[in-house]
Amino acid sequence: MMFSVAAAGVIVTMVLAIVRAFYGPTVYDRILAVNVFGTLSVMIIAIYGFVDDRPEFLDLAIVYALINFIGTIAVAKYVTFNDMGHGDDGDPAGDI
Amino acid sequence: MVEIQTSDLLNVATLFFMAATGLAIARIRDLFAVVMLSGIYSLLGATLYVILDAVDVAFTEAAVGAGASTVLMIGTLALTSRREKALPNKQAIKGMLACLFVGVILVYGSFDMPLYGDPTAPIHHHVVPRYLNDSMAEIGLPNVVTSVLASYRGYDTMGESFVIFTAAIGVITLIGRARRKTTVDERDQPEKHLSMEGKLILRVVSKLLIPFIILFGLYVQWHGDFGPGGGFQAGVIVGAAFVLYGLIYGLGTLRTALPAWVTRTVLSLGVLLYAGVGVSTMLMGGNFLDYDVLAHEPTHGQHLGILLVEFGVGMAVFAAIVTIFCAFAGRAAADVNPVTPESGGVGND
Amino acid sequence: MQMALDIASWALILGGIAFCLIGGYGLLKLKDMYARLHAASLIDTLGVGLVFVGLMLQAGWTLVTVKLFLILIFIFFTSPTATHALAKSALNHDVLPDVDTEEERDMVRAGRTPGSGGEL
Numbered sequence: 001m002m003f004s005v006a007a008a009g010v011i012v013t014m015v016l017a018i019v020r021a022f023y024g025p026t027v028y029d030r031i032l033a034v035n036v037f038g039t040l041s042v043m044i045i046a047i048y049g050f051v052d053d054r055p056e057f058l059d060l061a062i063v064y065a066l067i068n069f070i071g072t073i074a075v076a077k078y079v080t081f082n083d084m085g086h087g088d089d090g091d092p093a094g095d096i
Numbered sequence: 097m098v099e100i101q102t103s104d105l106l107n108v109a110t111l112f113f114m115a116a117t118g119l120a121i122a123r124i125r126d127l128f129a130v131v132m133l134s135g136i137y138s139l140l141g142a143t144l145y146v147i148l149d150a151v152d153v154a155f156t157e158a159a160v161g162a163g164a165s166t167v168l169m170i171g172t173l174a175l176t177s178r179r180e181k182a183l184p185n186k187q188a189i190k191g192m193l194a195c196l197f198v199g200v201i202l203v204y205g206s207f208d209m210p211l212y213g214d215p216t217a218p219i220h221h222h223v224v225p226r227y228l229n230d231s232m233a234e235i236g237l238p239n240v241v242t243s244v245l246a247s248y249r250g251y252d253t254m255g256e257s258f259v260i261f262t263a264a265i266g267v268i269t270l271i272g273r274a275r276r277k278t279t280v281d282e283r284d285q286p287e288k289h290l291s292m293e294g295k296l297i298l299r300v301v302s303k304l305l306i307p308f309i310i311l312f313g314l315y316v317q318w319h320g321d322f323g324p325g326g327g328f329q330a331g332v333i334v335g336a337a338f339v340l341y342g343l344i345y346g347l348g349t350l351r352t353a354l355p356a357w358v359t360r361t362v363l364s365l366g367v368l369l370y371a372g373v374g375v376s377t378m379l380m381g382g383n384f385l386d387y388d389v390l391a392h393e394p395t396h397g398q399h400l401g402i403l404l405v406e407f408g409v410g411m412a413v414f415a416a417i418v419t420i421f422c423a424f425a426g427r428a429a430a431d432v433n434p435v436t437p438e439s440g441g442v443g444n445d
Numbered sequence: 446m447q448m449a450l451d452i453a454s455w456a457l458i459l460g461g462i463a464f465c466l467i468g469g470y471g472l473l474k475l476k477d478m479y480a481r482l483h484a485a486s487l488i489d490t491l492g493v494g495l496v497f498v499g500l501m502l503q504a505g506w507t508l509v510t511v512k513l514f515l516i517l518i519f520i521f522f523t524s525p526t527a528t529h530a531l532a533k534s535a536l537n538h539d540v541l542p543d544v545d546t547e548e549e550r551d552m553v554r555a556g557r558t559p560g561s562g563g564e565l
Contacts, residue, residue, distance in 0.1 A: 002455050004105070006496060009462030011109045013488065016469030018113060020481070021133060022120055028478050028535045030132045035527055036472065036485045038162070039520065040465070041139045043493055045146055046513065048106065050500060056323045057146060058512040059316065060155055063333065064139070065516060066309060067163035069523040070340050071135060073298070074167045076530040077343055078174060080537060301526045305519075 003051045007044065014040050031075050038068030106147050114140045125180045131169045138162040148212075151324040152241045155316075159332040164417060167339065171424030223248075236395040237321045237402070245326065246402040250385045254370050257409050261367045264416035267423045268360075302344045309337040317410050321399075327406035331413025338414075339421045347425050359415045359422075366412030370405050377401070454499040461495030468492060477543035478535060482528050489524035493517065 014037060021033035042061045049057030117137045121130050138161030145154035210217035227244055235243040245253050313333035320326030342350035374385040382389035387401025464487055471484025497517050501510045 002451075002458055002499075006458050006462055006499075007106060009465060011105070013465045013469035013492075014109075014113065016473050018117065018136065020472050021129075021136060024129075026478055026535075026540060027128055028531055028540065029481065030129055031531055032478075032481060032485050032528070033472070034132045034135050035524070035531075036468075036488055037136050038139060039489050039493060039524065041143055042516065042520070043465075043496055044106070044143060046497065046500060046516070048103075048146060050503065051103070052149075054151075055504075055507075055509045055512075056151060058509065058516065059319075059324055060142075060146065060151060060158065061516055062312065062512070062519065063155060063316075063329070064142070064158050064162070065519050065523065066312075066333070067159055067336065069527055070336050070343070071163055071166045072527040073340065073343050073530055075132070075170055076527075076534045078170045080534040297526060297529055301522055305522065 003047050006047050007051070010040055010044050010047065014044075027079055031072060031079070034075075035068060035072045038064060038071070042068070103147055106143075110140055110144045110147065114144070125182065127173055127178050127180055130180075131166060131173065134169070135162050135166040138165065152326065152329070155324050155329045156332070159329055159336070163336055164332060164421075168420060168424055171421070171427075175427055234394070235398045235402075237399070239321055239323060241324075242320050242326055242402065242406070243398075246405050247387060247398055250374075250387075250401075250405060253405070253409065254374070254385070257367055257370055257412050260412055260416045261363060264363055264419045267420045271423045271427060298344050302340055306337050306341055309340070310334055313337065317406065318403075320406060321402065327409030328413055331410040332417060334410070335414045335417030335421075338418050342421065342425065347422060351422065354418060356422075359419050362411050363415035363419065366408045366410070366415065369408030369411070373401055373404050373408070450502050454502045457495045457499030457502070461492050461497075461499060464488070464495065465492035478540060479532065479542045482532055486525070486528055489520060489528075493520055 017033050017036045017040060021030050021037070024030045024033060042064045045057050045061045045064065049055055049061075114137060117133050117140065121133050121137065124130055124133070138157060141161060142154045142158040145151075145157055214220075227248055228240060231237070231240050231243045231248075235247055237243045313330045316325040316333055317327060317330030320330070338350065338354060341353070373387075373390075377386050377389050378384050380389045385401075385405075387398045388394040390397035390400050468484045468487035471487070472481050475481050475484055494517060497513050501513050504510045504513065
């Protein structure tokens with residue numbers, strides 16, 4: 001029962017995050033919404049693993065968290081430099 | 097009072113979100129928003145696969161669809177424009193009617209399909225009972241997905257690894273020549289950047305995390321016999337670790353750590369290992385990819401064969417991901433779209 | 446003992462969900478991108494943290510608890526880093542925070558934080 005409540009709560013928050021992803025006026029709002037959505041997916045997978053008594057799902061949750069992180073960094077880097085392979089060559093501009 | 101289970105709730109919610117996201121992707125013109133939304137779509141798809149109890153597929157969908165696809169589409173956006181051109185929709189009504197017609201026919205056709213999980217469905221009656229009943233005796237692995245993928249259907253999986261190899265070759269052929277400028281150019285104006293202290297955070301965190309990510313990838317590779325995992329997922333995870341390194345330290349540093357000849361070699365070796373196992377079983381007297389002959393006892397032979405071919409797949413996928421990322425990121429946007437301060441990156445669409 | 450664990454789990458999970466909902470509401474209603482970053486960070490730290498600790502109490506002393514703990518550590522490391530990267534990127538592209546007085550606006554443009562004495 002408590003897992004159902006938790007799952008319902010996370011789903012409501014997912015709705016809120018998706019609405020922000022639709023509306024976000026700047027590009028950063030959308031990136032942020034996707035990042036939040038990824039974290040909520042991690043939670044939903046973990047909760048669902050408990051609902052179904054399948055602890056193998058936690059490996060999945062680790063991968064989601066990881067991919068979420070790498071995706072956000074990639075997008076932030078693209079948005080800053082318009083180019084994902086940019087190195088820093090020793091100058092302070094190379095900060096992302 | 098109808099008993100609503102959690103999985104029903106999740107099913108309905110996930111499908112509803114996917115429909116809403118799909119509609120938004122079709123309607124929004126700003127391609128950057130579309131890429132972000134398709135990342136959400138992939139995450140939702142992976143959640144759906146988890147609810148349908150297909151954990152290995154969910155693993156791969158999360159890693160590839162939400163991670164690698166988003167990164168590569170962003171790389172493509174760097175080379176093309178950011179807004180979709182509005183096409184004149186003179187044929188819109190006819191198009192919509194055609195889609196509706198085909199959709200109605202498909203839905204009508206789906207009424208004849210068996211229900212999900214129906215034990216009398218035809219798919220459960222040919223080879224599947226043999227795989228499920230005999231897998232433990234013939235192969236001895238707890239994870240039936242891996243035993244089906246790598247042993248019973250090993251030939252198909254070899255085809256899949258060839259497909260990945262071909263994709264990487266295609267990318268190398270088409271956009272492999274990196275044309276980056278290696279000098280600092282004048283678009284980096286130091287006075288716009290507000291602080292130098294924050295430079296360390298990403299580097300330190302990534303240095304802490306990358307070894308553990310690679311370790312986790314190796315865990316997924318070898319643990320695929322007992323739980324969700326296997327070669328494809330492990331290759332993507334280890335590839336993602338190197339992609340993270342390349343994102344934070346720059347493509348040049350990544351290429352110094354992992355030169356092009358290394359990734360080419362690893363890519364080829366992975367596929368060669370898979371096919372090589374097949375040829376060596378033929379040389380030992382069995383059929384192509386018949387792992388029974390690899391060791392003194394059939395189950396041990398199966399274990400050894402599956403270990404080797406999954407490792408081959410993992411190597412090929414890892415090298416493919418790194419190659420494709422380096423090829424996309426190597427086309428510096430400055431070669432194609434010169435960045436001016438007004439058009440740099442921020443979208444207020 | 447099981448009853449106490451169940452009550453504790455309920456409390457923690459409900460607390461975590463409450464923080465998630467508050468964070469989600471803030472994500473929608475706050476007017477400024479930087480303020481929304483704060484709201485999102487609620488979900489990433491306390492939301493996930495409390496729910497996972499509640500789940501850990503349910504799982505007992507098994508490998509599942511260790512894995513949940515590892516996921517928690519990973520999210521604690523990576524999500525502030527990701528929001529840091531976002532905020533830095535936004536600041537470098539002159540998305541200015543929504544501050545009230547003209548004097549504070551000048552400070553932000555000059556590269557200082559309103560309310561602190563000097564450089565960032």
